[in-house]
Amino acid sequence: KNQVEQSPQSLIILEGKNCTLQCNYTVSPFSNLRWYKQDTGRGPVSLTIMTFSENTKSNGRYTATLDADTKQSSLHITASQLSDSASYICVVSAGDMRFGAGTRLTVKP
Amino acid sequence: DTGVSQDPRHKITKRGQNVTFRCDPISEHNRLYWYRQTLGQGPEFLTYFQNEAQLEKSRLLSDRFSAERPKGSFSTLEIQRTEQGDSAMYLCASSLVSVETQYFGPGTRLLVL
Numbered sequence: 758k759n760q761v762e763q764s765p766q767s768l769i770i771l772e773g774k775n776c777t778l779q780c781n782y783t784v785s786p787f788s789n790l791r792w793y794k795q796d797t798g799r800g801p802v803s804l805t806i807m808t809f810s811e812n813t814k815s816n817g818r819y820t821a822t823l824d825a826d827t828k829q830s831s832l833h834i835t836a837s838q839l840s841d842s843a844s845y846i847c848v849v850s851a852g853d854m855r856f857g858a859g860t861r862l863t864v865k866p
Numbered sequence: 867d868t869g870v871s872q873d874p875r876h877k878i879t880k881r882g883q884n885v886t887f888r889c890d891p892i893s894e895h896n897r898l899y900w901y902r903q904t905l906g907q908g909p910e911f912l913t914y915f916q917n918e919a920q921l922e923k924s925r926l927l928s929d930r931f932s933a934e935r936p937k938g939s940f941s942t943l944e945i946q947r948t949e950q951g952d953s954a955m956y957l958c959a960s961s962l963v964s965v966e967t968q969y970f971g972p973g974t975r976l977l978v979l
Contacts, residue, residue: 761908791967800870800957800970801909846908853922854968856908 760784761849763857771865774837778860780830780847787851792821792832795844795859804832804845837864868892870971872958878977879948886944887974891960898941899968900933901957902926909957915941916963948978 764779782790789808793801805814805821807830813822818835834841844859871890879885891898896917901909912931913923917938927933930948935941945952955975959968 793970798955798973798975800959800973802970803967806967848908853911856910858906858908861906 761847761855761857763845763847763860765860766858767861767863769863769865770837772837772839775833775835776837776862778832778834778845778847778862780832780857782828782830782847782849782855782857784849784851784855785828787849789850790821790823790830791848791850792819792830793846793848795846797843801846834862837862839864839866870958870960870969872956872971872974874974875972876975876977878979880979881948881950883948884944884946885948885976886942887956887958887976888940888942889958889960889971890940891958892969893939894962895960895969896938896963897961897968898935899959899961900941900943901959903955903957903973904953912943945976948976950978952976953978 761782770776791806792804795801804819807814807823809825820833823830842864844861846859847857849855873888899914900912903909911924912927913933915935930946933943955973957973958971961968
């Protein structure tokens with residue numbers, strides 16, 4: 758069983774709308790949790806990184822939250838743009854990096 | 867800062883052939899990682915180097931796979947006697963020991979026919 762589970766597997770929204778992606782993990786203890794954006798055919802690009810003591814981190818229209826008690830993280834995207842269409846991968850670091858399978862987001866005009 | 871580069875970006879080969887991929891990390895980064903990613907999945911760790919030393923290898927890295935980083939700068943990943951199951955995106959990432967954020971390259975997409 759994957760120690761990092763993401764939901765939904767895929768999501769389609771209209772341009773301008775907000776959305777929230779979920780990440781549940783069982784890795785413990787961990788040093789930090791990252792969200793990456795991966796465009797089709799490209800390598801992942803880091804969006805946010807949070808240590809276990811941080812609750813929220815923003816990067817422009819992206820806001821990540823972390824609840825270390827429930828072992829849940831979310832990535833909220835505000836006012837979505839067509840260029841937000843990508844896979845969003847949750848990664849938990851515990852010595853090594855544990856990757857979720859990603860959520861495939863499609864933003865339609 | 868030119869980022870992490872990988873070469874080639876795409877490779878098509880016949881089953882049984884050998885292939886070699888190259889990764890050039892960000893110049894001051896002393897850690898270099900190799901991952902494999904199949905469609906719809908997150909990257910899977912293969913191996914990583916700190917300078918020229920290969921410190922960890924995943925059990926995913928069968929005997930047909932070998933990675934080197936001879937001078938602690940660029941790295942190569944060789945797959946011998948390729949199989950159709952080797953078809954995937956091979957990603958390279960680099961980081962500083964002191965900062966855990968990994969910077970990924972664009973990947974090499976391998977198709978084994």
